[in-house]
Amino acid sequence: MARLSLRNVKKQFKDTKVLHGIDLDIGDREFVVFVGPSGCGKSTLLRLIAGLDPITEGQFHLNGQLMNDVPPSKRGIAMVFQSYALYPHMDVYENMAFGVRLMGLKQTEIDARIDEAANMLRLGELLKRKPRELSGGQRQRVAIGRALVRKPDVFLLDEPLSNLDAALRSDVRLEIARLHRDIGGTMIYVTHDQVEAMTLADKIVVMNLGRIEQVGSPRTLYETPANTFVATFIGSPRMTLIKTSRDGNRLGLEDGGSVVIEDLPNANANGTLTLGVRPDALTISRDGEEGFAASVVYTEYLGDDAYVYARLADGTLVSVRTHPNALYEADEKIRLHVDAAQAHFFDTQSGQRLVV
Amino acid sequence: MSTASAKAMAYDNKGILGTLGRDGLLQIILIANTILMLFPIVIMIFSGFKSNPEIFNNPFAIPDFTNLSNYISVWTQTNFIRYLFNSVFVTGVSILSILVLGTMAAYAIARYEFFGASFILLFFMAGLTLPLKLAIIPLFILFRDLGILNTHWALVAVYVAMGLPSTVFIMTGFIRTLPRELEDAARMDGASELRIMWSVLLPLCRPALIISAIHNLVPIWNDFFFPLVFIQRDALKTLPQGLTAFMGEYTTNWGVMFAGLTLAAAPITVIYIILSRQFINGMTSGALK
Numbered sequence: 001m002a003r004l005s006l007r008n009v010k011k012q013f014k015d016t017k018v019l020h021g022i023d024l025d026i027g028d029r030e031f032v033v034f035v036g037p038s039g040c041g042k043s044t045l046l047r048l049i050a051g052l053d054p055i056t057e058g059q060f061h062l063n064g065q066l067m068n069d070v071p072p073s074k075r076g077i078a079m080v081f082q083s084y085a086l087y088p089h090m091d092v093y094e095n096m097a098f099g100v101r102l103m104g105l106k107q108t109e110i111d112a113r114i115d116e117a118a119n120m121l122r123l124g125e126l127l128k129r130k131p132r133e134l135s136g137g138q139r140q141r142v143a144i145g146r147a148l149v150r151k152p153d154v155f156l157l158d159e160p161l162s163n164l165d166a167a168l169r170s171d172v173r174l175e176i177a178r179l180h181r182d183i184g185g186t187m188i189y190v191t192h193d194q195v196e197a198m199t200l201a202d203k204i205v206v207m208n209l210g211r212i213e214q215v216g217s218p219r220t221l222y223e224t225p226a227n228t229f230v231a232t233f234i235g236s237p238r239m240t241l242i243k244t245s246r247d248g249n250r251l252g253l254e255d256g257g258s259v260v261i262e263d264l265p266n267a268n269a270n271g272t273l274t275l276g277v278r279p280d281a282l283t284i285s286r287d288g289e290e291g292f293a294a295s296v297v298y299t300e301y302l303g304d305d306a307y308v309y310a311r312l313a314d315g316t317l318v319s320v321r322t323h324p325n326a327l328y329e330a331d332e333k334i335r336l337h338v339d340a341a342q343a344h345f346f347d348t349q350s351g352q353r354l355v356v
Numbered sequence: 357m358s359t360a361s362a363k364a365m366a367y368d369n370k371g372i373l374g375t376l377g378r379d380g381l382l383q384i385i386l387i388a389n390t391i392l393m394l395f396p397i398v399i400m401i402f403s404g405f406k407s408n409p410e411i412f413n414n415p416f417a418i419p420d421f422t423n424l425s426n427y428i429s430v431w432t433q434t435n436f437i438r439y440l441f442n443s444v445f446v447t448g449v450s451i452l453s454i455l456v457l458g459t460m461a462a463y464a465i466a467r468y469e470f471f472g473a474s475f476i477l478l479f480f481m482a483g484l485t486l487p488l489k490l491a492i493i494p495l496f497i498l499f500r501d502l503g504i505l506n507t508h509w510a511l512v513a514v515y516v517a518m519g520l521p522s523t524v525f526i527m528t529g530f531i532r533t534l535p536r537e538l539e540d541a542a543r544m545d546g547a548s549e550l551r552i553m554w555s556v557l558l559p560l561c562r563p564a565l566i567i568s569a570i571h572n573l574v575p576i577w578n579d580f581f582f583p584l585v586f587i588q589r590d591a592l593k594t595l596p597q598g599l600t601a602f603m604g605e606y607t608t609n610w611g612v613m614f615a616g617l618t619l620a621a622a623p624i625t626v627i628y629i630i631l632s633r634q635f636i637n638g639m640t641s642g643a644l645k
Contacts, residue, residue, distance in 0.1 A: 052540050071548030085537035089559040098555070099545030150545070 001187040002153035009058035018044050020210045034190045035197040036207035043188045050079050077103040078147035079156040084139045086131040093127040096149045123353045137168045157189045206230050228351040231276050237319040242275045256313025257293040261340045265354035276344035279321035283337045291335035404615035417534040426615035439598035447577050450515035456522030466531040483521030519572040530564035577624045595620040
């Protein structure tokens with residue numbers, strides 16, 4: 001059982017405000033991912049939850065108990081660090097035993113727990129090795145094992161994949177997902193990689209500049225981003241934002257063509273409107289007067305897909321997903337059409353989502 | 357053979373010659389240096405097996421190593437064992453205190469952010485620049501008033517004060533290079549601050565601790581000046597001070613004195629060799645990533 005609730009949590013280092021009032025609820029057995037660009041405060045928030053840094057203002061409750069002044073080891077929380085932070089002078093067994101010994105468990109219980117973790121993480125052969133004799137992936141597993149043996153209610157993982165090479169990354173990602181299914185604890189995972197967030201999370205918390213931009217399932221964030229920040233952060237290649245001027249049902253660019261969309265949001269009639277389009281929402285034609293005018297910059301061929309990057313009249317770079325057999329030369333003039341069902345609309349000033 | 361590989365060959369040949377020339381010169385300098393360093397030690401050991409006339413007639417001759425009379429007189433006619441024990445005690449307590457206090461101070465300075473941390477570090481640094489011997493008269497008065505004159509504690513106090521600045525300096529620099537996440541991990545594991553220092557930090561600090569120990573060990577063991585001023589009772593004298601007993605006003609039994617010096621230098625040399633080996637091991641095994 002682990003329910004976390006953060007109420008108006010603020011963090012300040014000397015004169016620098018890092019977190020400006022975080023409100024967040026995390027349910028039992030949820031896999032929550034904090035995602036955002038570097039410096040957005042996601043790691044700081046994790047350290048506040050862990051108890052490694054004090055909360056400046058606001059409350060953090062775990063299962064209804066106020067945790068602000070509870071030391072890290074008494075919170076029932078375990079953490080996997082970005083650098084793994086394995087004790088270099090202890091072997092794998094000792095690394096895992098260090099914490100449980102301090103919990104005052106009997107030797108038989110300690111051995112049983114380490115055995116269980118070692119089996120789950122395939123560390124059995126490595127128990128007598130020092131961290132320096134392990135590969136990156138193995139160290140990662142030891143770091144997870146060290147958290148596992150404490151049987152915490154909440155696991156915190158701080159960018160656990162960032163030190164691994166790309167091939168290993170997807171393996172360990174699967175492993176973490178499997179682990180969450182098997183042990184069923186609440187997991188909070190910090191990353192700046194939106195692919196990790198999308199693949200692992202039950203719930204994603206998108207952060208920017210010390211604030212939460214949006215909380216929701218990967219699908220919610222992808223399909224109904226609350227603002228332009230979330231819209232461009234989630235999804236790869238990223239969503240293109242086109243600042244258009246509106247005339248009735250026609251969204252146009254100055255000297256750059258226009259598109260007609262039947263259902264437009266009510267707000268901002270005859271004003272400006274930011275149109276958000278993912279690579280899937282656009283189609284290309286080679287001629288005609290309809291659609292945005294664009295000139296091809298380059299084509300990225302990926303085998304089963306190809307992405308065409310093109311520049312609009314106002315200089316915006318657009319990515320369009322096309323059939324891999326379609327070939328577009330650089331500087332070729334094309335027209336872009338928008339699939340209205342997949343278009344997103346945002347207020348140009350505030351960047352907030354506008355509902356149709 | 358292509359021109360490229362021929363060129364490479366020529367370059368290699370030149371490289372080998374150049375390397376030989378440079379390394380050869382280096383070897384000569386190193387060998388000369390070794391001879392220069394070992395010469396006084398060899399003379400000391402040789403002279404320990406000679407009588408006074410032998411030393412003056414044939415200073416460089418290889419002695420009769422079965423002639424142990426000098427060693428026997430060191431053992432029987434002086435308080436050698438007592439002096440040795442005093443030296444071990446004073447040096448041991450001083451080094452231990454320097455390491456314990458220095459590491460604790462360094463940990464606080466390196467890791468906790470508090471008002472005046474950098475001032476305290478500078479204060480320790482200032483100690484590096486002060487020649488303690490200049491303060492000998494005030495120290496004498498101070499120790500007299502404290503009632504620890506003519507005890508070992510006077511020596512320990514001075515040695516700890518002498519050793520702390522460099523130790524704090526070395527340890528602070530070293531602790532700052534250790535990743536903070538290690539301490540955070542230990543904190544998550546439920547370790548107290550003292551436990552973190554003992555179980556996580558100290559084992560990792562071993563190379564730096566050994567440097568500090570070596571750095572302080574030799575000057576403290578060999579110190580002659582402070583015992584001379586602070587210690588009058590024969591039973592409390594340290595080795596360097598006690599060995600002066602062989603220096604008479606008119607005659608000096610050089611053979612016995614060199615035998616005593618050899619015995620005095622032996623333990624410190626052995627410790628030095630062991631510690632350096634430890635230190636080199638520590639250098640290569642502490643790597644984190």
